[in-house]
Amino acid sequence: MRCILYFLIISNLSFSQKLSFIYETKFRYNSDKPNDYYEKNMLLEIDDNKSIFRDIDDKKIDSIRLNNGRGMTKMGVENNYYVKKDFQSDSVDKIITYLGVNYLLPIDEKLNWIIKPEKTKLGKYTVQKAEINYGGRDWSAWFTTDLAFNDGPYIFHGLPGLIVSIQDSKNDFSFNLIQVKKYENLFDARTKTVTIDWKKYESLAKSYYNDPYDLLSKAGRKVTMTGPNGNVMDINEVAKEVQNEILQDNNPIELNHKINYK
Numbered sequence: 001m002r003c004i005l006y007f008l009i010i011s012n013l014s015f016s017q018k019l020s021f022i023y024e025t026k027f028r029y030n031s032d033k034p035n036d037y038y039e040k041n042m043l044l045e046i047d048d049n050k051s052i053f054r055d056i057d058d059k060k061i062d063s064i065r066l067n068n069g070r071g072m073t074k075m076g077v078e079n080n081y082y083v084k085k086d087f088q089s090d091s092v093d094k095i096i097t098y099l100g101v102n103y104l105l106p107i108d109e110k111l112n113w114i115i116k117p118e119k120t121k122l123g124k125y126t127v128q129k130a131e132i133n134y135g136g137r138d139w140s141a142w143f144t145t146d147l148a149f150n151d152g153p154y155i156f157h158g159l160p161g162l163i164v165s166i167q168d169s170k171n172d173f174s175f176n177l178i179q180v181k182k183y184e185n186l187f188d189a190r191t192k193t194v195t196i197d198w199k200k201y202e203s204l205a206k207s208y209y210n211d212p213y214d215l216l217s218k219a220g221r222k223v224t225m226t227g228p229n230g231n232v233m234d235i236n237e238v239a240k241e242v243q244n245e246i247l248q249d250n251n252p253i254e255l256n257h258k259i260n261y262k
Contacts, residue, residue: 018186020045021162022179023153025055028172029079029249041178042081044153047186051151053083062189075212075242077205078252078259083107083155084188092155095190098204099214104193105201107155109134113141115159127164132156136255137173141166147180154253173253198257205259212242 021044026037042055054062057074074080074097082095094105116129120142127142134155141152145161152163153175167174196204213235243261252258 018045018047018183019149020181020183021153021177022181023175024178025081025153025176026174027079027253029251031172031251042153042175044151045183045186046149046151049087050186051085051087052186052188053081053085053154055081058082062187065189066187075208076246077201077208078246079249081154081253082190085151085155085157087150087157092157094155095193096201096204097190098208102190102193103201103204104195105198106195111156111158113159122164125164128161130159135253135257137253138169139166140169153177172251201257202259206261209243209246209261212239 023042023044024039025042026039028034028037030036040055042053043059044051044053077096077098080094080096082097084093084095085091092107094107096103096105111132111134114131116131118129120127122142122144125144125146127144130141130143132139132141139156141156141159141163142165143152143159143161143163147162149162150159151157152159152166156163156166156175162177163175164177165175247261250258
């Protein structure tokens with residue numbers, strides 16, 4: 001397994017410290033392009049009985065929001081990996097920010113891990129294998145009891161140690177720990193939320209597909225867009241490009257909630 005670990009050595013490491021775990025993530029959004037991967041580093045930050053998993057850009061956006069109340073958000077509904085976990089209430093929630101609203105999608109699917117006897121070394125840590133089915137995919141994980149956190153990337157958690165590496169059987173998605181470091185405060189800028197279910201999630205995704213720039217709600221108002229060169233762009237053509245990108249991304253991480261846009 002390809003997993004290279006570069007850990008920041010922290011003397012006298014205490015599990016009461018606030019630690020940030022950085023994962024190299026790889027996603028294959030288009031199942032028709034087997035060699036086309038999207039790569040990004042994401043953060044798992046743990047504080048007592050709570051954690052937040054988000055990419056570095058999302059954390060920057062949250063920081064800006066807390067400082068001045070503003071901050072741009074990503075477009076679209078699918079392919080969002082912002083996850084909050086609360087271990088006291090045993091809740092795992094995806095956060096989808098769409099048109100200025102933070103939607104909270106509870107993850108109710110139970111994680112029934114099967115711990116295997118296989119052990120190996122990844123970097124400086126002894127890891128053990130575990131398997132699970134989640135989101136219509138079979139996953140293989142490697143966890144370590146050397147880091148006594150029963151957490152991991154994205155929605156994954158519940159093993160007797162931190163998940164160091166996890167990937168699905170089709171090699172479409174992988175999360176590999178590459179660094180551990182301390183941080184000061186776990187800040188959360190997305191506390192005001194509207195709870196939804198998967199049916200509403202699909203409705204929001206289709207709403208974005210049908211009107212990517214929220215123009216239909218602005219009927220009667222003149223809306224223009226300009227490109228990097230300052231030229232006015234054809235709104236309809238730009239919308240079609242976005243719709244085509246959505247259709248190309250036909251390989252969501254939760255296959256059991258794949259959306260049919262046609």
